[in-house]
Amino acid sequence: MNEKYPFNQIEKRWQKFWQETDAFGADTATRPDRKFYCLTMFPYPSGTMHVGHGRNYIMGDVLTRYKRARGFSVLSPMGWDAFGLPAENAAKTLGIHPREATTRNINHMKQQLLSWGVGYDWQREVATCHPDYYRWTQWIFLLFHQRGLAYQKKAPVNWCELCTTLANEEVLPDGTCERCGRKVRKKALNQWFFKITEYAQRLLEDLELLPQWPEKVRHMQANWIGRSEGAQINFSIIETGDPCPVFTTRPDTIYGVTFMAIAPEHPLVEKLLAAGSAPEGVAEFVEECRNIPAAERSAEDAPKKGVFTGWHVLNPFNGEQVPLWITNYVLMEYGTGAVMAVPAHDQRDYDFARTYKLPIKEVIRPDAEKPAETGQAYTGDGPMVNSGPFDGRNNREAMHDLIRFAHDKQFGESAISYRIRDWLISRQRYWGAPVPIIHCETCGAVPVPEQDLPVRLPENVDFKAETGNPLAACDEFVNTICPACGKPARRETDTLAQWLCSCWYFLRYVNPRMEDAPFDSDDVNFWLPVDQYIGGIEHAVLHLLYSRFVVKVLHDAGLTAFKEPFAALFTQGMICKRSDKDGQLYKMSKSKGNVVSPDELVREYGADTLRMYTLFIGPPEKDAEWNDRGIEGAARFLRRLWRLVYNQHAILQDDGTTPVPAHQMPEATRSLYRKLHETIRDCTRDIEEHFHFNTAIARIMELLNAIESFDMEQDTRASDHAVFRSAVRSLIQMLAPFAPHISEELWQETGGAPGIMEAGWPALDEAALERDNVEIVVQINGKLRARIQLAAGLPPADAEKAVLQNEHVQRQLAGHQIRKVIVVPDKLVNIAVK
RNA sequence: GCCUGGGUGGCGGAAUGGCAGACGCAUCGGACUUAAAAUCCGAUGAGCAAUAGCUCGUGAGGGUUCGACUCCCUCCCCAGGCACCA
DSSP, X not given: OOSSOOHHHHHHHHHHHHHHTTTTOOOOOOOGGGEEEEEEOOOOOOSOOOHHHHHHHHHHHHHHHHHHHTTOEEEOOOEEOOOOHHHHHHHHHHOOOHHHHHHHHHXXXXXXXXXXXXXXXXXXXXXXXXXHHHHXXXXXXXXHHHTTOEEEEEEEEEEETTTEEEOGGGBOTTSBBTTTOOBOEEEEEEEEEEOGGGGHHHHHHGGGGOTBSOHHHHHHHHHHHOEEEEEEEEEEETTTOOEXXXXXXOGGGGGGOOEEEEOTTOHHHHHHHHHTOOOTTHHHHHHHHHHSXXXXXXXXXXXXXXXXXXXXXXXXXXXXXXXXXXESSSOTTSTTSEEEEOTTTOHHHXXXXXXXXXXXXXXXXXXXXXXXXXXXXXXXXXXXXXXXXXXXXXXXXXXXXXXXXXXXXXXXXXXXXXXXXXXXXXXSOSSSEEOOEEEETTTEEEEOOGGGOOOOOOSOOOOOOSSSOGGGGOHHHHEEEOTTTOSEEEEOOOEEOHHHHTTSHHXXXXXXXXXXXXXOHHHHHHHOSBSEEXXXXXXXXXXXXXXXXXXXXXXXXXXXXXXXXXXXXEEEOOEXXXXXXXXXXXXXOGGGTOOOOHHHHHHHHOHHHHHHHHHHTSOTTSOEEOOTTTHHHHHHHHHHHHHHHHHTTTTTSOOSOOOOOGGGSOHHHHHHHHHHHHHHHHHHHHHHHHOOHHHHHHHHHHHHHHHHTSOTTTOOSHHHHHHHHXXXXXXXXXXXXXSHHHHHHHHHHTTOOSOGGGGOOOOOOHHHHOOSEEEEEEEETTEEEEEEEEETTXXXXXXXXXXXXXXXXXXXXXXXXXXXXEEETTTEEEEEEO
């Protein structure tokens, strides 16, 4: 054994060992209760990973190794979210084919993962850009198409000059592109959508099936789906008789409607303009709205504007006629694109009414105790007034009856509205899975027959063109024949969004090389749902919502037994670092110049040290600040452990002796034995319950401190050495998930067989935790006054007596009168005095 | 505005009704060394005190309790999500 800790040597050796023994291969498990599917979000192969990315994979690896030691059959695969824009942009600027650039990046990142000692079943590796994979992405598209869930429509879509079309989820709240930061505009284009809105209710409801997801993520998804309960009420246009339904969450304010507001894109606007009877200014206003970017128009501080149409609508509740306005604050995409305006009780309507001098009619009287602020709409509850038959009733209580009234008279219905919109899945780019559709002049949009999949990306493509999709310019790809009628036809040149490729990869891992189906239902039903999914919070809505949606559709198609793909989710915090430029704390990124390279640290300290510091940095769900000097602590700890094994090498060899029962041990030995089992208890709990790897490691450090202060000169019997040996070897076992290379090496040095995960997990000896004496904390009026050693398990009355007899305590009590004594057995005595 | 987290030493953080600051970083003092690095030993919340010890201290204020970082109420600040969504 080397005196100095030769991390470089041993890390390479054990990485080779794991590879050669297929240590991370998923065995053919048979017991569902002993299987564990541990999934870490697969990366986009950007080229190189920093320590922040590393945190993710290291955490997954800790869990994988721990579960293996606990005897679970573990599936722990890795792959590549390999389609995407950066590779295509590189093709444009550098002339490297996206396939080539992607392959190169994958190779480098795989080397990084291997150098960290992160273990995966590489036999199951997938890359979404491989035809063997995207064939089944296309197959899933066709399944959606067949089930009426994929459709094409010309619609104003989010358009980014660089990234082409974007899903709503990809547009940031400030109206910029999530990926490149450019301003997003609306552009009318023919696009493919998935009907995620049809699944809105189930996606919302089934969040309740996910108690092991962070509440925050469930909340964000619920927010995104945005369910509102209310009523649809059918107004109609007096002048034309056209229906004009509205959605409202406040039917209780129906008697306070003083005008109707519709979106500039509302169909009635077109009808009005076509009729030629529109008042002056209407056409101009509509045109103006159309030219303002969506984000600007829906900004909070955007002034409310509108124009009167000359038409009026009939309020079916009270027969009143109110004017119809076109306004910039009503959105066509939500509800019916028309709003019944109640200025007295809605702030937006109030602001608009004030601007255009429209009447404000109160129908709910503010509470006398919390009166409405002047100059504002009253949105609270109270008795209804000016509301015909409903006068005097509380608005909340009357809600139901109002809807029933509308229902009975057939001018309204209870209704539910969702904020979520259909999912835009097509992109005008080369580097993606082609949408498997053929456009035929006679047959329309015809799905590519299943046996013709995959629709392969052509290799010979010109990336030099400034704009436009290179696929559309590739004649050999575009020109084909219609599978239905055999006439010449054109292929769809849009490709599928990256999100669609990545929302089913966890199914493909189960049968990665299957040729006649994306996966085998029985196999998938065995391994899924994923037992633990680990990834970044940035996917809280996009990836996680899409994946849930796709699995629900597969479930409905009878392909999976489960409704939810991920039973438990863990979202790890980001690693941040102060920027050298401005001293501010930022998420690591090249542009901020605060990236820490794990490769250098592996060279300088070894992978185990990097892993230890990464895990010790703080609670894993929280963001953490990288401290360049902090890694020294982890390095010191591992060096100390190495030196201990080196120095005590002879004693650590198994000589067949075992510890005597705890109560027969000398005090120092017994105390070490107790510390060992406290560590086993706490370390196991920290890993299992909260993923608190930082505290689990702290416990192991404490154990090493205790081992080091164990005096070998004093306790020299073989049975004392057996306790010492047991403490060191158990420590190594507990350290193995965190620092696997050094643990394997030291395990072997202390007589263990190679492959420490096979050796299981240290067993807890409850008897070791018992004590003869305990330290009792003595408080007077809740303040710490003394600590007293007492026999363990003393009845409260005896403990009280012993404490009161204590000299020090008596001194403290002098001149006071005891009112009450509280005894917490084996822990604390609190004396309340006057 | 609504919702969700969070606020503890010089720093990262422990403690979920019972000894606040585990573990680590940094700093200071000491040992070893020709010297440095590495390593080891000790100190390290603030204030008072010669010492024993005392007082204060977990964003602010109040409450519940024998006892509150922890539970309840009000407020302030920070981060994140949603938001002209009717």
